Amino acid sequence: xxxxxxxxxxxxxxxxxxxxxxxxxxxxxxxxxxxxxxxxxxxxxxxxxxxxxxxxxxxxxxxxxxxxxxxxxxxxxxxxxxxxxxxxxxxxxxxxxxxxxxxxxxxxxxxxxxxxxxxxxxxxxxxxxxxxxxxxxxxxxxxxxxxxxxxxxxxxxxxxxxxxxxxxxxxxxxxxxxxxxxx
Numbered sequence: 503x504x505x506x507x508x509x510x511x512x513x514x515x516x517x518x519x520x521x522x523x524x525x526x527x528x529x530x531x532x533x534x535x536x537x538x539x540x541x542x543x544x545x546x547x548x549x550x551x552x553x554x555x556x557x558x559x560x561x562x563x564x565x566x567x568x569x570x571x572x573x574x575x576x577x578x579x580x581x582x583x584x585x586x587x588x589x590x591x592x593x594x595x596x597x598x599x600x601x602x603x604x605x606x607x608x609x610x611x612x613x614x615x616x617x618x619x620x621x622x623x624x625x626x627x628x629x630x631x632x633x634x635x636x637x638x639x640x641x642x643x644x645x646x647x648x649x650x651x652x653x654x655x656x657x658x659x660x661x662x663x664x665x666x667x668x669x670x671x672x673x674x675x676x677x678x679x680x681x682x683x684x685x
Contacts, residue, residue, distance in 0.1 A: 546579045549587060549684040555663075563669040570661050572618065575646070575684050578654040587646040587684045589614075589629075591639035594665070596674030603672050611636040611664040612680070614645045622655030624648055636664055645682060 552571035560566040575587055589612055594605040613630035620626060629644040630636055637643050648657050663680060 546577070547585060547684060548576050549682050550574045550576070551682050555680075557663060557665065560665070560667050562667055562671050565664055565666045567662060567664045570663055570680060572658050572660050573645070573682055574619075574656060574658040575648070576654070576656050577622075577648070577650055581652055582650065584647070584649045585684050586644055587629075587682055588642045589639065589645040589661070589683075590642040590681045592679045592681075594676040594678030596672065596676045602670055603674065605665060605668060605671060605676055605678075607640050608638055609666045609668060610639045610678070610680075611666075612639055612643065612645070612661055613637070613664075614659050614661045616659065617657060618660050619658040620656060622650060622653055624650035624655050626657050628659060633662065633664075636662075639680075 551573050555568065555570045557566050557568040573587070575585060577583060577585055591607050591610045591612075593599075593607055594610070595603055597603040613633055613636040614628040616628055616631055617626045625648065627647045629646055645661065646657065646659060648655065
């Protein structure tokens with residue numbers, strides 16, 4: 503899973519390793535002690551998304567509809583807070599990405615669906631609760647919104663991507679990115 507921070511959060515890793523001879527001129531099998539220090543803090547507002555999703559296969563002039571998997575926003579900030587998760591996309595390309603080897607963002611639609619899991623109190627509002635509300639990803643759109651009480655919350659949903667394959671598209675394996683962020 504990939505984690506993306508939307509607010510100033512730190513993950514500090516400090517590692518010092520030493521592999522040197524204990525005595526000058528000694529053989530390479532003598533070693534000094536290895537010292538490592540790691541400090542890590544959780545992001546108070548984070549979004550967790552799947553690394554990859556296989557959307558399947560389709561034919562020219564048709565469409566593909568597939569789930570991206572589970573998206574989760576964890577909010578451990580103190581106090582009553584709100585957040586908005588947004589989603590955007592890149593064009594999907596194959597080969598060299600020439601005109602007929604590109605499925606533009608205008609052919610890529612998204613709908614968030616309802617909340618699939620939640621912890622903590624607050625309200626959650628999907629950007630597009632049903633397939634009838636799907637939106638093209640030509641510009642970033644709201645995927646989900648929430649407001650929470652004074653304690654931490656978690657909100658999950660399983661969005662669907664719909665790709666309309668242009669009639670003139672060249673056959674191939676197309677790749678692109680669907681980007682979620684939260685603030």
